[in-house]
Amino acid sequence: MRTIILTAIFFCFSFLQTSMAQSSTLITIGDLNQNAVDRMMIMNSDFGKIHSAVHAYNRKDIVEYLAYLKENSLRISHDSLYIFHDNNDNDSLLKSKKSILKFFYRTPAHFFETRTKHFYFNVNPLLDIQAGVERYNGDFNFTFFNRRGVQIRGNIADKVYFYTDIIETQASFPTYITNRIIAETAVPGAGFYKPYDSRFTSAKQDGFDYLMSQGYVGFQINKFIGVQFGHGRHFIGDGHRSLLLSDFSNNYFYLKLNTKIWKLNYQNIFAELTQDHPNTANQIYPKKYMAAHHLSINILKNLNVGLFETVIFSRSNGIEFQYLNPLILYRTIEQMVGSPDNVILGFNFRYDFLKRFSLYGQVVIDEFVLNRVFAKPGSAESGWWANKQGYQIGLKYVQVFGIKGLDFQTEFNTVRPYTYAFRDSTANYTHYNQPLAHPLGANFIEAIGIVKYQPLPQLFFRAQVNFAQYGSDTLDSNWGKNIHLSYRTIEKEFGNQTTQGVKTQLLIFQFMASYMIKHNLSLDLLAMYRDEKFGITSMSNQSLYISAGLRWNLSYRMNDW
Numbered sequence: 222m223r224t225i226i227l228t229a230i231f232f233c234f235s236f237l238q239t240s241m242a243q244s245s246t247l248i249t250i251g252d253l254n255q256n257a258v259d260r261m262m263i264m265n266s267d268f269g270k271i272h273s274a275v276h277a278y279n280r281k282d283i284v285e286y287l288a289y290l291k292e293n294s295l296r297i298s299h300d301s302l303y304i305f306h307d308n309n310d311n312d313s314l315l316k317s318k319k320s321i322l323k324f325f326y327r328t329p330a331h332f333f334e335t336r337t338k339h340f341y342f343n344v345n346p347l348l349d350i351q352a353g354v355e356r357y358n359g360d361f362n363f364t365f366f367n368r369r370g371v372q373i374r375g376n377i378a379d380k381v382y383f384y385t386d387i388i389e390t391q392a393s394f395p396t397y398i399t400n401r402i403i404a405e406t407a408v409p410g411a412g413f414y415k416p417y418d419s420r421f422t423s424a425k426q427d428g429f430d431y432l433m434s435q436g437y438v439g440f441q442i443n444k445f446i447g448v449q450f451g452h453g454r455h456f457i458g459d460g461h462r463s464l465l466l467s468d469f470s471n472n473y474f475y476l477k478l479n480t481k482i483w484k485l486n487y488q489n490i491f492a493e494l495t496q497d498h499p500n501t502a503n504q505i506y507p508k509k510y511m512a513a514h515h516l517s518i519n520i521l522k523n524l525n526v527g528l529f530e531t532v533i534f535s536r537s538n539g540i541e542f543q544y545l546n547p548l549i550l551y552r553t554i555e556q557m558v559g560s561p562d563n564v565i566l567g568f569n570f571r572y573d574f575l576k577r578f579s580l581y582g583q584v585v586i587d588e589f590v591l592n593r594v595f596a597k598p599g600s601a602e603s604g605w606w607a608n609k610q611g612y613q614i615g616l617k618y619v620q621v622f623g624i625k626g627l628d629f630q631t632e633f634n635t636v637r638p639y640t641y642a643f644r645d646s647t648a649n650y651t652h653y654n655q656p657l658a659h660p661l662g663a664n665f666i667e668a669i670g671i672v673k674y675q676p677l678p679q680l681f682f683r684a685q686v687n688f689a690q691y692g693s694d695t696l697d698s699n700w701g702k703n704i705h706l707s708y709r710t711i712e713k714e715f716g717n718q719t720t721q722g723v724k725t726q727l728l729i730f731q732f733m734a735s736y737m738i739k740h741n742l743s744l745d746l747l748a749m750y751r752d753e754k755f756g757i758t759s760m761s762n763q764s765l766y767i768s769a770g771l772r773w774n775l776s777y778r779m780n781d782w
Contacts, residue, residue, distance in 0.1 A: 245281030245310070246374045246384045250456050250468045252776040253681075254307060256673070257298045258283055259459075259579075260628060263619045264296045266523040266573040272486040274527050274569050275479075275517055276456035276468075280308040296576070299625060300678040306330045306740060310341060311379065330740050342375025345774045347388055351745070353768025357396040364768065365419075366392045372774060384451075385436030393419050393427050395766050397751060398780055402429065405705075406500035407654040410778065412471035413500065435472050449477040455490060457515055457529060458569055459581035460632050461669055462659055464611045465529045465567040466513065470655040471495075473511075478547060486517040489547045495653045496535070497646035497705050509535040509647055511657075512544040512551060523574065529567035535647035563587075563648035565641070577620060583613040585658070587640045587650075604716040606701075606708070611636035611663075626675035631668070638664040638692070638701020638717050642708045649704055656704060660782040664702035664719060665691035669781075679737035687729040687781050692722030693755065726754045729781055741774045 248254045255278060262268050269286040271278065287304060290297050298304075306329040309315055313336060320327045328334060334343035347370035355362045370388035377383075390411070394402070401409060408414045411431050419428035437451020453475065454468040475492040489512075496507040513531035520526060532551040534541055541562075543554045552564045571581040587609035594610075596603040615632035640663040641650035650657045661667065667689040674682040692700045699710040700722030711717075730750040737743045751764040 245279050245376070246382050247277040247279055248283070248308070249776050250277045250454065251778070253300070254278065254283060254304055257300050257304050258286065259617075260619050261286075261290060261296065261298050261301075263573050263579045263617060264298070264576055265290065266576050267295065268519055268522060268525065268573075270481075272481075272517040272519065272527075273525060273571055274457055274459050275486055275488060275515065276458075280310065283308045284311075300675065303678055303740070310343065310374070310376070339378045340375070342373060342383075345372045345741075346370075347372055347386060347775050348773040349770065349775045350772075351747075351768050351770030353395075353747075353766060355395045356765040358763060362393075362396065364393050364395055364766070366390070366394075366768075366770065368775065381438065381440045383436075383438045385434070387432070387434040389432050391417075391419070391428060391430050394429065395749075395751075395764055395780075397753070397762070397764055399427070405654040406498075407471065409655060409660070409780070410469060410471065412495075412653040412655075413502075433472065439477075445480055445482040447479045447481075449475075449479070451475065457527070457567075458583055458613070459571045459579070460583070460613055460615045460634075461630065461671065462613065462632065462634050462667075464583045464585040464613050464634065464636065464658050465515075465565075465569065466531070467656075467658050467660075469660045470651070470657055471653040473652055484519045488515045488517075489513070491545065494533070494651075494657075497649070497651060497654050507535075507646075509533060510540050510544070514547065514551075523572065525571045527567075527569040529569065530564070531567075532562050532564045533643070533648040533650060534562035561648075563643045563650065565650060577618060579617040579619075581613075581615050581617070583611075585611040585636070585640070602715060604718055606639055606711045606714055606717050609637055609640035609642075609663075611640055611659075626673075626677075628673045630671040630673075632671075633666075633668050634659065635666040635719060636661075636663045637719050638721060639704075639708050639711060640664075640701075641704040642701070642706060644707050644709055646705065651704060654705070661689060661691055662702050662704045664700060664721065665689055666719060681733075681735040681737075683731075683733040683735075685729075685731045685779070685781065687727065689727040690720045691725050691727070692720045693725045694722055698722065723756045725756070726752075727782075728752045731779070731781060733777070735772075735777070743772045745770045745772055745777065 262273060269289045271282055271286055287301060315328050317326050317329050325332055331343035332345045349368040351366040353364040355364055368388050368390045370386055372386040374384040408429060408431055411433050414429045414431040417428045417430050435453040437449050437453060439447060439449035441447045453472050455466055456463055456468045457466045473492050473494055475490055478489040480487040492511040494509050494511055496509050498506045511531060511533050515527055515529045517527040530551050532544060532555055555562045555564050566586045568584045571579060573579045588607045589610060593602050593605040594608050613634045618629045621627040621629050643649040656662055670686045672684045691702055694700050694703055699706045700712055732748045734746045735743045747768045749766045753762045
């Protein structure tokens with residue numbers, strides 16, 4: 222990883238003086254901008270210059286896409302003013318109608334900002350306060366969520382851009398989240414935590430205290446190639462889930478190269494990850510590394526395909542330098558060095574049609590032997606444990622029945638047993654005790670339905686249902702769901718089927734209403750029902766959860782697993 226740092230510094234000093242392309246920060250993965258841009262791409266069956274599967278979107282690209290739609294008299298979402306205000310950091314003429322004390326909110330989106338000829342930055346406070354009540358298997362629990370922080374972003378001479386935030390959190394979660402934290406010794410999406418006894422509830426050691434931060438600096442080498450160096454997460458795909466690379470795990474240290482030319486977007490990510498470990502402080506956690514690349518091609522203005530490959534590896538003396546090659550098939554390198562690592566391949570596509578619909582999907586391949594993939598069911602070679610693949614297919618329908626702001630999405634995901642697993646945590650597809658792809662790990666099937674309704678630019682409704690079946694493990698068994706377990710402990714070599722083990726059914730209903738009082742200042746109301754049934758005994762964990770809160774400059778994260 223030291224080599225990656227030196228490489229990034231070399232790029233900075235070598236190309237900073239010659240960089241002429243205007244730079245921009247990224248939106249937050251899953252925020253309102255992403256949903257609005259996605260809707261407009263479907264409404265026009267036109268991606269413009271955006272590659273929809275590569276997240277997070279560049280703010281400059283969003284503003285240019287909005288201008289492209291206006292110039293060509295194409296359809297624009299009714300929340301386009303929000304998009305323009307939230308992303309147009311480079312517009313010096315953008316002013317608020319009313320500022321606060323002449324210093325704050327001089328532009329609609331930012332609490333404080335300053336601009337000179339060669340320097341721009343803005344500062345926004347971050348706040349998310351929620352309080353809720355859970356009824357879990359007949360018992361009542363009080364929950365709360367208290368996030369506070371600050372966010373800074375800007376650019377230097379329109380060439381170098383930067384972003385950083387820091388967020389302190391204290392929380393008492395619904396029981397199903399608490400159980401996962403205890404099992405994985407990590408807060409989903411956050412990692413390290415300190416338990417404490419909250420004074421807001423009667424239970425002991427029910428609180429979780431943790432600190433999160435992300436930040437990056439980036440610049441354009443030229444018009445086509447950009448470099449970003451920082452600490453954060455990535456998401457590849459057009460669905461609610463990603464089977465390739467998602468933002469479910471903790472932030473990680475990375476160097477990203479992004480080449481965008483013609484109809485192509487080629488992204489390289491070199492990252493330092495953390496192996497599985499106990500939640501203990503005052504020690505160095507074991508490291509592993511990821512090299513990933515994704516080629517996205519907008520074949521038509523409404524048809525995109527992508528190819529993905531990643532390798533997870535660990536070396537006692539540092540990184541494997543050969544994986545730093547940005548233009549090579551990692552599998553060939555992995556074979557040349559003795560096949561010690563975990564290579565995962567993937568494919569994604571998206572097709573928008575009729576200016577209403579978007580069909581998308583993914584295929585992930587961890588390992589397979591072709592004749593065993595297509596072995597006749599029931600034959601001696603069917604259900605081989607190392608046929609490790611996953612599939613996604615989804616459909617989005619916007620402006621349902623012609624109703625402005627009403628969108629529908631349905632998605633199906635399935636991943637075979639033992640996919641993403643490795644012989645140990647030196648190369649399994651995890652980071653900081655959490656999956657790098659789907660939150661359910663492997664050995665599952667899942668169906669999701671989502672309805673979003675935005676009747677007014679500031680009013681949002683979301684209803685969602687998840688249904689999943691997966692095979693859980695009994696004590697000392699490994700049926701393929703837990704990707705932290707070694708594949709050396711499989712139960713059988715052949716005859717493996719998806720959802721094998723203790724068959725478990727998961728049903729989740731969620732409803733959320735949100736009203737934006739001021740730009741990115743929202744009141745939220747959430748209601749959720751979760752029912753998890755285990756095995757033939759139909760033993761069930763049922764949770765009914767209701768919460769309300771105030772959110773400022775932060776996106777809402779759906780804990781739907």
